Amino acid sequence: GLGLSSFERWKDSRQSRRGGTAVLFPAAYRPKRSSTLPLNPVLQSSLEEVELLYEFLLAELEISPDLKISIKDEELASLRKASDFRAVCNDVIPKSIPDIRRLSANLSSRLGILKKEDFERTALTLAYTAYRTALSQGYQKDVWAQSLLSLFRALRHDLMRSSGPRASP
Numbered sequence: 512g513l514g515l516s517s518f519e520r521w522k523d524s525r526q527s528r529r530g531g532t533a534v535l536f537p538a539a540y541r542p543k544r545s546s547t548l549p550l551n552p553v554l555q556s557s558l559e560e561v562e563l564l565y566e567f568l569l570a571e572l573e574i575s576p577d578l579k580i581s582i583k584d585e586e587l588a589s590l591r592k593a594s595d596f597r598a599v600c601n602d603v604i605p606k607s608i609p610d611i612r613r614l615s616a617n618l619s620s621r622l623g624i625l626k627k628e629d630f631e632r633t634a635l636t637l638a639y640t641a642y643r644t645a646l647s648q649g650y651q652k653d654v655w656a657q658s659l660l661s662l663f664r665a666l667r668h669d670l671m672r673s674s675g676p677r678a679s680p
Contacts (some may be wrong), residue, residue, distance in 0.1 A: 535617055535632070536614075538603045570587050572642070608654055633666055633669075
């Protein structure tokens with residue numbers, strides 16, 4: 512039967528067909544019983560937090576067989592923002608090829624520039640996809656690389672739109 516999550520996925524896919532107004536990361540708005548993560552979490556709200564996010568990404572990350580991401584460095588992993596980072600990586604960003612392709616399609620049909628949290632989550636999805644591309648072989652590597660390229664193009668397009676000349680009304 513149709514479980515609640517199946518219904519939510521259907522509803523999200525219906526919204527995404529209505530001209531790019533759909534939520535790009537619906538999991539960010541769904542409460543998790545097992546998580547203390549606030550709804551719609553944002554990792555970067557200051558320059559210090561931006562630098563910390565890059566430290567997390569440059570540190571050695573571990574992805575378990577069930578696709579849970581963790582930071583190997585114990586000192587970094589013990590920081591409060593590290594638990595937010597893990598929660599966003601494990602509960603919010605897409606990790607399967609179909610979900611990443613859906614995100615890429617939604618990004619490519621989107622008008623305007625991305626909200627800060629959507630840009631951040633897309634960048635984290637890009638980093639995850641790059642990691643999976645590096646670990647894959649043969650046809651799987653090609654599939655992951657194609658998704659990586661789509662995400663890269665979407666982020667580049669967003670950056671070019673946000674830094675380009677403003678049209679006067």
